Amino acid sequence: MRVKEHYEKHLADFYSWMLGDLEPKSTEFQNLLSSNGVEPKTTKNAIDLGAGNGIQSIALKRLGFEVVAVDFNEQLLKELKANPNAKGVKTKLLDITQVRELESLKPELIICCGDTITHLDSKERIEKLISDCTKILTDNGHLILTFRNYTSELSDQQRFIPVKSTNDRILTCILEYEPEKVKVTDLLYEKSNGQWNQKVSSYQKVRIEPKEVVQILEENGMSIKLNQPINRMETIIANKNGLQHGI
Ligand SMILES: C[S@@+](CC[C@H](N)C(=O)[O-])C[C@H]1O[C@@H](n2cnc3c(N)ncnc32)[C@H](O)[C@@H]1O
Incomplete structure (x- = not known):
């Protein structure tokens, strides 16, 4: 089953039950950003790709960002909207591969967290998404990716x-x-x-390794500020240092 259908017909119905209380997870993400100096500095605009029911969007809003939560699942975006902690977060029903449609926001932060990049069809699609994100980020902006490493097999x-x-x-x-x-x-x-x-x-x-993601980021002119597993989720914070070509 395609990922979109999987969420529509199956996972979205019990996604919130599966995650449980969002509050500690949002706080943890907020602390990760604060401790790495990721805070609103210029346009204040942040895009949360594959936002789901809002763990990361809530954290971004609390840090003072103007947040656009992007997802192709309407049910999860409705749940996000209904959460009083997400007050002020805007939602956008869109495939994350169309992120360049949000270029006019001039985002200083784009995140794609909670194992969303691995939902894409192939490594090439991941490469394209990262490249598109780096193109629309403002200089000195950040791209944050968290994902699971499935390259070692469980048996x-x-x-x-x-x-x-x-x-x-x-x-x-x-x-x-x-x-x-x-x-x-x-x-x-x-x-x-x-x-x-x-x-x-x-x-x-x-199945993609963090070092492959790092390589794609660096090829797109990003510097790596953090690359480590946190709670079994590979966590990469990259910074656009303004040296990028071809924008
Ligand atoms: C694993 S969940 C992560 C949700 C949230 N970031 C979290 O950490 O709980 C992946 C989310 O990405 C969305 N998603 C997956 N592929 C997508 C795509 N191509 N375009 C838009 N949303 C997508 C799903 O609907 C789902 O809400």
């Missing part, structure tokens, strides 16, 4: 990952490796009227 039973369970829902994630991608199956058991029902849906994620 056998390790590929069955218990994600979350409550009295009426159990979510397991199953990984199957292909050379360039990993197939992810979200297996949900949901109880209604005393009966357990199974819902299954699969999609693919790109």
Whole structure:
């Protein structure tokens, strides 16, 4: 199933349940930015690509950015809008591959976090997204990417990952490796009227290493300020130092 359909027909219905309380996650992201000197300095505009229900958008708003949260899933953007902590965040229903449509915002910060870049179709698409982001960023602007590194394979039973369970829902994630991608199956058991029902849906994620992402960033004139795993999420903060060509 394509990623968009996967969210529309499956994951969006239980994404917020899966994440639980957004507050500690938003605070953690806010602290990451503050401790790396990422704060509104020029245009104050920030774009959150693949915003989902808003963990990072909320943090950006609290830091004083004017935030545009971009996602192709309407349900998650509605949830974000309904969250009082996200007051003032603007939402835009758009495929993140169309990020150049937001050029007129003159963003000083673009983020694509929570394993969203790996949702793209291929490494080439990731490369294009990064290149487009660097083109529309203001000089000295920041690009922040957080994603999972699927390049080392889990084997056998390790590929069955218990994600979350409550009295009426159990979510397991199953990984199957292909050379360039990993197939992810979200297996949900949901109880209604005393009966357990199974819902299954699969999609693919790109297997890419942080050093490949760093290389793409550097080829696009970005300097790396931070590159480290945080809570098993590869975290890269890159800065556009104004030396870029071909803008
Ligand atoms: C793994 S979630 C991350 C959401 C949020 N950033 C977080 O950390 O919770 C990925 C999000 O990106 C969105 N998404 C994936 N591919 C997209 C695309 N090509 N264009 C727009 N949104 C996309 C999904 O709808 C989903 O909300």
